Amino acid sequence: MSNKTDKRIINTKNKIRESFIGLLEEKQIEKITVKEICERADVTRGTFYAHYENEYDLLKALIIEMVTGAFKIIRHLPEPGYSHDEKIVMLTKMFDYLKNNRILLWYFVNRNTYEEISVIAKDFFYALCLKKAESVDSEKVQAAYMFTGCGILGLLNFWINDNCNIGSEKIAVYFKSIIDGGIKEFIHSNK
Helix, strand or coil: CHHHHHHHHHHHHHHHHHHHHHHHHHCCHHHCCHHHHHHHHCCCHHHHHHHCCCHHHHHHHHHHHHHHHHHHHHCCCCCCCCCHHHHHHHHHHHHHHHHHCHHHHHHHHHHCCHHHHHHHHHHHHHHHHCCCCCCCCHHHHHHHHHHHHHHHHHHHHHHHHCCCCCCHHHHHHHHHHHHHHHHHHHHHCCC
16 A cells, blocks of 8 residues: 555656646746646645645755756766766766756756855765865865865856757866866865
């Protein structure tokens, strides 16, 4: 019985999410109502409120899901010693994933507060740049993650506001070149 219930809950949430994303493609969140989401998803408002407080809570849940998905991809980046091409393939997968979620990415980049983004950027930075780092100066790490976090957000903002017209592989190459060319060198230097 529990498995059947779980599948129904998953299906209901998926219908709500798809309905909401469809509405986000048409208009800004401020103009979207729970009633509209429910009508499109063919669920009752009570069902919606059983899972989410309001449309902003739903947006936050979807953004967290998107960021978590991007982290899962990044965490599978090949360790040092792997070829440039292998790393580009993995980063391209991440950018493809983000491109497929560009509506949510736009809201993430343009609507979150600096503090919320800073926490996520720190986690992203550690996953990307500090895998298996042994002894690293924590002050340098703080400075580098703030610099990198703002740079990553700037790159994502540029890319998303250009409607992702730069291909995923090309933006992955830019991204890797920026990270590998400067930040890692800075953190691991003795200066």
